[in-house]
Amino acid sequence: MIQTTDKKLLPFLAALCLFLAAVEYAIPKPLPFLRLGLANLPVIVALFVLPTRDIYKLILLKIIGQALITGTLFSYIFLFSAAGSLASGLTMLGVHMWLKNRVSCIGLSLAGAAANNIAQLVVAYFVLFGNATRYIAPILLISGAATGLVLGIFTQMFIERSKWFRGLHA
Amino acid sequence: MKLSFKPADFLFLAISVILIALSLLALKGNKDPVAKAVIKVKDTEYIYPLNQPRELEFTGELDKAHLIIHDGCIEFVESPCRDKICIHMGQAREDGDFLACLPNRIIVTVEGGKSDTDN
Numbered sequence: 001m002i003q004t005t006d007k008k009l010l011p012f013l014a015a016l017c018l019f020l021a022a023v024e025y026a027i028p029k030p031l032p033f034l035r036l037g038l039a040n041l042p043v044i045v046a047l048f049v050l051p052t053r054d055i056y057k058l059i060l061l062k063i064i065g066q067a068l069i070t071g072t073l074f075s076y077i078f079l080f081s082a083a084g085s086l087a088s089g090l091t092m093l094g095v096h097m098w099l100k101n102r103v104s105c106i107g108l109s110l111a112g113a114a115a116n117n118i119a120q121l122v123v124a125y126f127v128l129f130g131n132a133t134r135y136i137a138p139i140l141l142i143s144g145a146a147t148g149l150v151l152g153i154f155t156q157m158f159i160e161r162s163k164w165f166r167g168l169h170a
Numbered sequence: 171m172k173l174s175f176k177p178a179d180f181l182f183l184a185i186s187v188i189l190i191a192l193s194l195l196a197l198k199g200n201k202d203p204v205a206k207a208v209i210k211v212k213d214t215e216y217i218y219p220l221n222q223p224r225e226l227e228f229t230g231e232l233d234k235a236h237l238i239i240h241d242g243c244i245e246f247v248e249s250p251c252r253d254k255i256c257i258h259m260g261q262a263r264e265d266g267d268f269l270a271c272l273p274n275r276i277i278v279t280v281e282g283g284k285s286d287t288d289n
Contacts, residue, residue, distance in 0.1 A: 099178045107179035110186050118189070137193035145186040156174065 009168070010054045013042040014061040021062075021069040034143050037151055039066055040112060043089055044105050044155045047096045049168045059089035076127060080120050087119035088112035105159060106152035113148025117141050205265065205283025207244045209237070212275050220244060220263065220280065230274030237278070244278060246271065 020038040027036065039062055046058050063085045067073040072081065092112040095103060117140050125133040159165050205220040211228045218224060224239040235256075236248035243263035246256040249271055256271035262280045269278040 095178075095182075102176055103178035103182075104174060104176040106175060107182040110179070110182035114182070114186050114189055134193070134196045138190060138197060141186070141190045141193050145190060148186070149183075152179075160174070 010046075010050060010058060013046050013050070013058055014065065016042040017058070017062040018065040018069060021066040025069050034139070036147050037113065037116070037144075040088065040109065040151060041155050041158075044092065044108055044112070044152075045159065045165070047092060047108065048159065049165075052093065052097075055089070055093055059085060062089070079127060080123050083119040083123045084116040088116035091115035104152075105156040106149065109148045109152025109155060110145065113144045113151075114141075117144040203283065205242065205263065206281050207239065207262070208279050208281055210277040210279075218244075220283070228276055230271065230276045232274045235271060235274055235276055244280070245269070249274060249276075 017039045020041060024036050024038045029035070043055070043058060043062060046055050050058065063082050064073075066081055066085070067078050070077075070081075072078045089112070091114075092108045095108055095111045099107075121133055121137055121140060124136065129136065207218050207220055209216045209218070209226070209228065211230055216226075216228070218226070218239060220239055220242050222239065223241075226237045226239070228235050228237070230250075233250035234248075235246060235250065237244060237246050243261040245261045246259070246269060249256050251271055251273040253273075256269055256274075256276070259269045262269050262278060263283075265280055265283050267280045270276070
């Protein structure tokens with residue numbers, strides 16, 4: 001992991017989460033729990049450029065930022081997004097530390113999406129749907145894998161081409 | 171456009187696919203152990219468990235139809251339709267069984283319980 005001395009990087013990536021959450025909020029959704037997960041892009045990028053301690057902070061900032069944007073901070077929906085973001089963030093961090101260069105953003109994103117969906121299904125089982133959770137599980141997992149794959153491919157392309165990102169490594 | 175997939179990416183792709191497959195299996199296999207009759211009368215659905223005997227009367231498109239639930243199955247006993255195909259269809263008791271009376275717009279399907287695919 002590259003240690004960066006740039007103190008502005010964490011707030012910048014957190015702000016990017018906030019912005020992407022706003023973009024995502026503006027896109028209509030067929031069902032409330034089908035999400036694109038755009039705000040995960042900065043988290044994936046952060047894995048390569050931020051020290052571990054700052055990645056934890058970024059995950060928390062992302063959770064709070066997203067809740068503020070979507071207006072769900074003090075509602076039970078917050079449980080879903082917090083559990084999902086925490087699970088996906090920590091999973092991506094773990095996978096990245098475990099597999100290092102053997103995994104690209106695509107694998108990271110897929111792992112994060114899977115963790116996010118499992119966490120949300122667990123919360124859904126206990127809070128909202130009970131036994132009926134199995135009816136939403138396939139929809140959630142299929143759409144999550146699809147959006148996770150697309151976001152992963154996009155992030156990988158971004159990381160390979162971005163001059164800004166290359167500058168961070170220099 | 172080249173995309174640099176790395177070996178471990180396929181691991182997580184596989185995990186995602188396995189999760190989806192498991193969720194679909196849970197949907198199919200892990201049905202409610204009690205079989206239920208889902209009765210659609212015109213545009214309204216009624217649901218009754220098949221483990222309690224019951225006599226039912228529904229007013230369909232034509233007139234009143236009479237169904238009974240007994241011994242874990244459901245059947246038509248009286249219907250105002252011309253051909254009485256619904257009565258001749260006999261009993262529905264297992265997951266996926268159905269009875270239909272098209273003229274009177276009453277459709278019965280059995281959901282849950284033991285099905286053929288479980289064996």
